[in-house]
Amino acid sequence: MNIFVTGGAGYIGSAMTEALLNAGHTVTVYDALYTGHRQAIPDGARFVHADMADDERLTVELDSEPYDAVMHFAAFIEAGESMKKPGKFIHNNLVNSAHLIEASLRAGVRRFVLSSTAAVYASSDEPLDETSPLDPANTYGFTKLAIEQMLEWYCKIHGMHYAALRYFNAAGAVPGKGEAHHPESHLIPLVLRVPLGQSPNISIYGTDYPTPDGTNIRDYIHIADLVSAHLLALDALGEHDRLVYNLGNGNGYSVREVIETARRVTNHPIPVLETGRRAGDASRLVASSGKIRRELGWEPKFPELQDIITSAWEWHSAHPHGYS
Numbered sequence: 661m662n663i664f665v666t667g668g669a670g671y672i673g674s675a676m677t678e679a680l681l682n683a684g685h686t687v688t689v690y691d692a693l694y695t696g697h698r699q700a701i702p703d704g705a706r707f708v709h710a711d712m713a714d715d716e717r718l719t720v721e722l723d724s725e726p727y728d729a730v731m732h733f734a735a736f737i738e739a740g741e742s743m744k745k746p747g748k749f750i751h752n753n754l755v756n757s758a759h760l761i762e763a764s765l766r767a768g769v770r771r772f773v774l775s776s777t778a779a780v781y782a783s784s785d786e787p788l789d790e791t792s793p794l795d796p797a798n799t800y801g802f803t804k805l806a807i808e809q810m811l812e813w814y815c816k817i818h819g820m821h822y823a824a825l826r827y828f829n830a831a832g833a834v835p836g837k838g839e840a841h842h843p844e845s846h847l848i849p850l851v852l853r854v855p856l857g858q859s860p861n862i863s864i865y866g867t868d869y870p871t872p873d874g875t876n877i878r879d880y881i882h883i884a885d886l887v888s889a890h891l892l893a894l895d896a897l898g899e900h901d902r903l904v905y906n907l908g909n910g911n912g913y914s915v916r917e918v919i920e921t922a923r924r925v926t927n928h929p930i931p932v933l934e935t936g937r938r939a940g941d942a943s944r945l946v947a948s949s950g951k952i953r954r955e956l957g958w959e960p961k962f963p964e965l966q967d968i969i970t971s972a973w974e975w976h977s978a979h980p981h982g983y984s
Contacts, residue, residue, distance in 0.1 A: 664721075664769070665689050668691055671840070673689070673733035675884070690708045723767050728769070729897070731773045735752065735804070764820075774808065778879070780808070782795035787911075789948045819901075828908065831848050837975075855973075875915035877946065879913075924966070
């Protein structure tokens with residue numbers, strides 16, 4: 661297939677692009693490089709350096725050749741920032757996605773895969789499945805849910821087939837591709853900055869949660885397993901109008917478990933600074949992936965936290981300053 665990938669210079673998008681190329685697909689990456697990295701785009705992909713807000717350029721590129729599908733990874737993802745600058749997220753994530761969906765329709769593209777988020781759900785101490793109540797706690801989650809709802813209407817009215825994959829924390833690395841956010845806010849790369857000598861300690865925000873070790877629990881999915889789920893969903897859209905799946909391990913890991921695993925992997929003490937809770941942090945956010953396992957046969961190859969952190973450490977050790 662010929663695939664149009666937005667955000668293909670980012671952490672997930674670049675890994676997805678590489679997997680598509682390895683599977684024999686043709687790929688065009690469309691990315692403004694606001695948060696992505698030119699060096700992350702695999703050889704073999706055609707690259708268009710442009711902003712999704714440029715509706716004219718987006719239309720030209722989608723019309724330039726026949727595409728079989730759009731895979732959409734371009735978004736601002738920092739939930740905390742989305743509550744300080746909601747307009748920034750609504751414009752970039754939601755308005756630009758509306759441009760993309762409409763331009764895809766005009767170009768005759770009828771398969772659309774959205775990298776969504778489990779932040780569309782109401783916070784819960786129980787594992788979330790696809791029937792769990794929807795009630796985003798931040799503007800970021802709202803924008804992703806709104807994109808899903810737009811796609812549902814385009815499916816009903818215009819027959820656009822779409823898949824939305826919801827997950828919390830992509831983590832780990834694949835050969836040549838790892839996390840390099842600026843600024844970094846994700847726990848695993850922040851923890852690994854300590855053994856890299858880039859930070860004196862790692863902060864734990866809250867130690868009085870109703871969990872076994874008092875720290876909050878989060879779901880992590882290896883980037884390679886995330887990519888494989890997107891590939892399965894892309895193929896399944898040939899037979900289905902709409903697919904919505906959660907991706908997760910159903911159990912999650914606490915902050916202390918992440919730090920302790922990183923200590924074992926890196927053979928570094930990793931000092932901890934304990935401080936108070938942050939506003940809005942839930943005690944447990946975990947997604948269940950039972951549905952995609954049953955319906956598409958997806959099975960994660962790297963479900964263990966040890967595997968995730970080991971792959972991340974290998975990449976960060978080789979790229980201590982990211983792609984720069």
